[in-house]
Amino acid sequence: MDTSILILIAVFGVLLISNVPVAVSIALASFATLAYLGGMPAETIVSFRMASGVNSFALLAIPFFILAGNLMGRGGIARRLINFAATLVGALPGGLAYVNVISCMFFGAISGSAVAAVSSIGGFMIPSMEEKGYDREYSVALTTTAATTGMMIPPSNIMIVYCLVSGGVSVGAMFLAGVIPGIICGLCLMLTAGFIAKKRGYAGGERATLAQVFKAFREAFMSLMLIVIVLGGILSGFFTATEAAAIAVVYALIQAVVMYKEVKLKELPGILRDSGITTAVVMLLVGASMGMSWLMAYQEIPQNVSKALLGVSDNPWVLFIIINLLLLVVGTFMDMTPAVLIFTPILLPVFIKISGNAELMGVPASTWIPIHFGIIMVANLSIGLCTPPVGTCLFVGCGVGKSSISKVTRPMIPFFLAMVVSLLFITFFPTLSLWLPKVFGQFN
Numbered sequence: 001m002d003t004s005i006l007i008l009i010a011v012f013g014v015l016l017i018s019n020v021p022v023a024v025s026i027a028l029a030s031f032a033t034l035a036y037l038g039g040m041p042a043e044t045i046v047s048f049r050m051a052s053g054v055n056s057f058a059l060l061a062i063p064f065f066i067l068a069g070n071l072m073g074r075g076g077i078a079r080r081l082i083n084f085a086a087t088l089v090g091a092l093p094g095g096l097a098y099v100n101v102i103s104c105m106f107f108g109a110i111s112g113s114a115v116a117a118v119s120s121i122g123g124f125m126i127p128s129m130e131e132k133g134y135d136r137e138y139s140v141a142l143t144t145t146a147a148t149t150g151m152m153i154p155p156s157n158i159m160i161v162y163c164l165v166s167g168g169v170s171v172g173a174m175f176l177a178g179v180i181p182g183i184i185c186g187l188c189l190m191l192t193a194g195f196i197a198k199k200r201g202y203a204g205g206e207r208a209t210l211a212q213v214f215k216a217f218r219e220a221f222m223s224l225m226l227i228v229i230v231l232g233g234i235l236s237g238f239f240t241a242t243e244a245a246a247i248a249v250v251y252a253l254i255q256a257v258v259m260y261k262e263v264k265l266k267e268l269p270g271i272l273r274d275s276g277i278t279t280a281v282v283m284l285l286v287g288a289s290m291g292m293s294w295l296m297a298y299q300e301i302p303q304n305v306s307k308a309l310l311g312v313s314d315n316p317w318v319l320f321i322i323i324n325l326l327l328l329v330v331g332t333f334m335d336m337t338p339a340v341l342i343f344t345p346i347l348l349p350v351f352i353k354i355s356g357n358a359e360l361m362g363v364p365a366s367t368w369i370p371i372h373f374g375i376i377m378v379a380n381l382s383i384g385l386c387t388p389p390v391g392t393c394l395f396v397g398c399g400v401g402k403s404s405i406s407k408v409t410r411p412m413i414p415f416f417l418a419m420v421v422s423l424l425f426i427t428f429f430p431t432l433s434l435w436l437p438k439v440f441g442q443f444n
Contacts, residue, residue: 004299008033008292022338023281026288030295046291053290054283057242058164058171062157063279064245068226068252069111070271070278075256075263077223078120081106084220087208094197095204096132098190100125100139101146105186108150110226112157114385117147118393122400134202137403141412144397145419146189148382151336152182152375155230155248158336160241161286162374165293165344169370171241172234173442177371177433181379184432185422192418222259226251235440282337289341296345306350319354320427323347324380331384335392339381348373361434363443371437372430379423386412386419 011032015025027046034042082103089098103125108117122143129139151158154175163169208216229251230244239247256263263271296302309319326347330339351373357365385393388405394412398405426432437443 049291050287140401327380
């Protein structure tokens with residue numbers, strides 16, 4: 001292995017172990033490697049690449065979606081979605097488990113944040129499930145894993161980041177590609193939760209009347225419409241993803257402050273501050289990672305990784321499994337945004353090479369393969385949100401549910417396996433990701 005690559009990996013690894021922030025670790029590792037290579041001003045290149053990395057119109061969507069998610073998280077949306085889900089499936093055996101998953105899918109998609117889904121849905125559902133006789137750790141494990149489905153169902157900030165770093169993947173196509181995989185993941189979790197609930201004898205609630213279903217739907221309707229507005233506007237060409245994000249902020253603001261009156265005007269500065277802090281962290285990660293991506297391309301690291309993987313086997317199925325295993329390990333130790341920014345330039349060329357040049361559903365390989373890989377990457381890294389030592393959703397879930405990681409780990413294993421099963425479906429059946437973009441003409 002080239003000495004410069006060893007320096008890049010070593011410096012990055014040592015800084016991470018030393019609890020240096022990820023963005024700072026990435027930037028310093030890039031600087032140290034460029035300084036070793038010599039012949040170029042390292043500080044100038046790193047700073048220039050960081051600045052140019054965030055100079056993108058598409059990235060403007062991220063602060064807007066973050067703000068919209070924060071407004072939704074505090075605007076009483078979660079309770080209305082839970083009530084609606086309860087009228088649909090609450091009467092089934094183990095019905096509260098289904099309510100939990102469906103609510104997390106709805107809220108995760110609307111807010112664009114798995115952590116917000118764990119916090120908002122878990123804060124209500126975990127105590128409610130415990131009151132009805134459900135095991136607390138079972139409830140925490142289910143909420144933690146179910147919240148990650150919202151990362152695949154649009155709108156999703158991580159998909160916007162992937163579209164930027166992958167080099168021109170359509171945001172609209174990527175959003176649509178995540179819908180069916182997200183639903184499949186949710187269904188796998190629901191089947192697992194139902195099996196466990198039946199085995200443990202968790203009973204369902206009272207069957208809702210048609211009037212109750214309609215009332216709950218009416219209360220949740222305006223929240224659910226956000227997905228329709230964002231996707232519909234993008235797909236119709238009425239506005240871009242960035243403009244859709246701005247509209248989502250206005251919509252969420254009217255909903256939270258005017259319609260539901262759950263957010264007071266005096267709370268808005270605090271929400272804006274929190275959104276600004278989150279945006280700053282994301283943008284710093286994006287900028288630093290763009291510098292590292294340029295360095296890796298300069299040192300031909302993607303080509304070397306590709307050669308190494310192709311040297312292991314020439315069977316695409318084997319290589320797909322290896323890539324999935326690698327991403328699962330990465331997701332365990334790294335948060336989603338830096339993982340996407342760092343490993344997309346490395347693994348996407350490999351995935352393109354092993355996938356071949358065949359058309360699928362009449363779509364050229366150069367178009368469908370990056371979209372398929374993006375969904376696979378998001379699905380893998382979503383699983384990482386539930387696993388220690390960096391599983392953000394796991395830590396939040398344990399905090400909300402007043403439990404510990406050691407107690408939740410065992411009950412989470414069946415749900416973890418359910419997510420892996422859904423990942424295999426997504427990997428080996430690319431039409432699941434491509435069908436909706438094809439139907440809505442995103443490949444024309």
